[in-house]
Amino acid sequence: MDFSRVELTADEQGFLDEIRTFLGTHVTDDVRRRDRETGDNFDEAVHLAMGEAGYLEREYRSEEGGGFTRVERRLWALERRRSHVPWVTWGTTVLVAHSVEAYAQPDLRDEVMSQVFSGHVRMCLGYTEPEGGSDIATCKTKAVRDGDDWVINGSKMFTTGAHNCRYVFLITNTDPNAERKHKSLTMFLVPLDTPGIEIQGLRTVDGDRTNIVYYNDVRISDRYRLGEVNEGWTVLRGPLDTEHGVVDAAVDGLDDVSILQHQGMFMGTAVDKVATIVGQEGSDGGRRIDDGLVSHRLGRSVARIEAALSTPHMFGRVAIAQAMREVSLELMDVVGPTSVLPIETPGALDDGATEYLYRWAPLCGIYGGTLEVFRNMIAQYTLGMGRPMYAPVKR
Numbered sequence: 001m002d003f004s005r006v007e008l009t010a011d012e013q014g015f016l017d018e019i020r021t022f023l024g025t026h027v028t029d030d031v032r033r034r035d036r037e038t039g040d041n042f043d044e045a046v047h048l049a050m051g052e053a054g055y056l057e058r059e060y061r062s063e064e065g066g067g068f069t070r071v072e073r074r075l076w077a078l079e080r081r082r083s084h085v086p087w088v089t090w091g092t093t094v095l096v097a098h099s100v101e102a103y104a105q106p107d108l109r110d111e112v113m114s115q116v117f118s119g120h121v122r123m124c125l126g127y128t129e130p131e132g133g134s135d136i137a138t139c140k141t142k143a144v145r146d147g148d149d150w151v152i153n154g155s156k157m158f159t160t161g162a163h164n165c166r167y168v169f170l171i172t173n174t175d176p177n178a179e180r181k182h183k184s185l186t187m188f189l190v191p192l193d194t195p196g197i198e199i200q201g202l203r204t205v206d207g208d209r210t211n212i213v214y215y216n217d218v219r220i221s222d223r224y225r226l227g228e229v230n231e232g233w234t235v236l237r238g239p240l241d242t243e244h245g246v247v248d249a250a251v252d253g254l255d256d257v258s259i260l261q262h263q264g265m266f267m268g269t270a271v272d273k274v275a276t277i278v279g280q281e282g283s284d285g286g287r288r289i290d291d292g293l294v295s296h297r298l299g300r301s302v303a304r305i306e307a308a309l310s311t312p313h314m315f316g317r318v319a320i321a322q323a324m325r326e327v328s329l330e331l332m333d334v335v336g337p338t339s340v341l342p343i344e345t346p347g348a349l350d351d352g353a354t355e356y357l358y359r360w361a362p363l364c365g366i367y368g369g370t371l372e373v374f375r376n377m378i379a380q381y382t383l384g385m386g387r388p389m390y391a392p393v394k395r
Contacts, residue, residue, distance in 0.1 A: 006071065016075050022053060023083040032084050036343070039209035041088035042122075042164045050090075051119030060094060060117065074254040081262055089122050089161040095239040096123035096169040100189060103226040103235050108189065112167065123189070124161040125239075126170035126213065129154070136171060137181045137233070141215060143172035143188065150188070150225070152196075152218040160210040162199050168192055168213065169239070175230050185232035188224050195219075206360040240368075249312065257309065258316025263364045267305045267320075267327055270353040274298065274331050277349050288334075297334055301327045314382075318374050324361035332358055 008016065026049045035043060050056050059076060061067030068076060080087060093116060100112050100123075115121035127136045141154025152172060162168060170188045178184035192199070196218035202210050227235040249255035256262075275298060278288040288294050308316065308323035331354040332339040343352030365371045379385040 008071070012069075012071050012075070015072050016079070019055075019076060019079050022049075022055075023079055023085065026050075027083045027085050031086070033344075035084075035086045036207060039203055039207050040161075040164060041086050041208060042161060043086045044119075044164070046086065047090065047122075048119040051117060054117075056090065056119055057117035060097065070250075070252060070254045077256075081265060089124070089164055092125050092161055092169075093121075093123045093165075095125070095242060096167070096189070099169065099187070099226060099235055099239055102238075103187070104189065105223055105225075108223050112189070121167070122161065122165040123167045123169055124159050124165040126156045126159050126168040126190070128157045130157050130212070132157075137185065139171050139173045139181075139185060141170070141172050142176070143174050143186060145174075146219070148222050149219050150222065152188070152190070152215045152220065155212060155214045157212050158210045159199075159213045160208070162192060162211040162213050163201065163209075165192060169226075170215075171232055171236060174232075178230070182233045183230055185236070186229050187226040187232040187235040188220065189226055190215075190218065190220055190224060204363055206356070206363050208363070257312050258314070258320070260317050260320040260364060260367070261309065263324065263360070264305070264309050264320040266353075266357055266360065267324055268309070270331055270350065270357045271298070271301055271305060271327070273350040273353045274334055277335060294334055297330050301330045301334075314374055314378060318371055318378070321361070321365040321367075321371055324357065324364050328354060328358040328361045 026046050027043075031043050031046060035041065047056075055076070058067045059073070063069050063073075067073070097113065097116050100109055104112065112121055112123075116123075126141075129136075129138075129140060132138050132140070141152065141156065143150045143152045150172075152170070154172070156168075156170070159168060167189050170190045172186050172188060173184050174186040175184040190197075196216045198214040198216070200212050200214070202212055204210060226232075249257055275289070278294055278298065281287055289298070304323045304327055308319040310316075311319040335350055335354055338347055338349050339354045339358075341348035341352060342355050345352060348355070376388045380387055
């Protein structure tokens with residue numbers, strides 16, 4: 001295994017200095033505090049500044065198309081995490097933009113993409129429904145053809161960022177009588193200012209804001225259709241594979257090993273803070289780390305984190321989400337009663353790191369689908385164990 005360190009060239013070091021200065025200027029303590037208060041995972045001023053500086057387009061484009069070099073891309077990703085840039089809305093925008101480029105009619109494609117890189121157009125995901133769970137192909141939101149228009153009725157859960165976006169990447173059912181549910185789906189890019197759309201905010205246990213969005217006789221032109229009628233699954237598969245983490249990392253080692261690495265790094269930050277706390281001398285001159293039980297539990301947590309962060313592909317998604325659930329409990333026990341205090345609270349020895357990790361862990365186990373869904377996918381497609389049987393066993 002190669003643990004070598006990348007030596008930066010003069011140009012790469014200059015780029016690193018440039019983005020650190022940029023992020024330090026724009027991603028301030030006030031930005032981070034406001035993001036915690038709103039739960040938006042988005043800051044318009046920061047987003048527009050990144051667009052004006054050209055970083056959004058360079059992050060989206062390939063190196064051959066004028067984007068970041070491979071090393072620059074890795075530096076950019078790491079520095080964004082270090083600065084805690086509110087980033088979720090750009091992440092969903094990137095997913096949708098690739099489908100817009102591939103499947104939108106030329107006039108819509110040009111209209112949308114011309115403003116994506118400036119930061120003025122943002123896009124969110126309209127997948128999950130209140131009764132649908134992780135199986136988004138059971139879509140009940142209907143789109144009915146009416147001449148050159150479509151009329152949409154239904155609702156979507158967990159449309160994160162909808163209140164900060166101009167469009168939603170919406171999956172609809174256009175053939176309720178289809179024998180195969182995957183052949184009843186059509187994708188649309190729906191302007192969120194269309195009459196009949198209502199966005200209601202929801203706060204999750206980790207403090208993030210997401211939304212439930214209602215569609216009541218929403219009328220849109222056929223120009224907003226992406227791909228062919230009833231072929232929406234084809235349009236959706238690319239973004240869905242990326243969100244699920246089933247896209248292989250590049251062999252040069254400059255990609256994340258798996259999806260959820262960003263979330264997993266919070267475990268590393270939390271365990272570092274806990275290690276600092278238990279390594280300090282108390283009033284009696286002793287250190288808690290010298291207690292065999294404390295060192296054992298801390299060491300076990302570190303080992304779990306390292307193993308999870310080193311696990312590739314979809315397996316890594318499961319490993320990280322499961323590790324977060326278990327490690328957060330271990331670290332809270334090691335820290336003691338003050339571990340329940342949130343960030344910027346007097347007496348929070350770890351500045352709320354373990355408390356936040358504990359609240360965030362359940363959410364990371366349902367992003368893009370539950371852990372159970374991904375374990376079934378691994379069993380079916382990797383281990384060859386066949387389709388899961390959800391029906392009760394007849395005795």
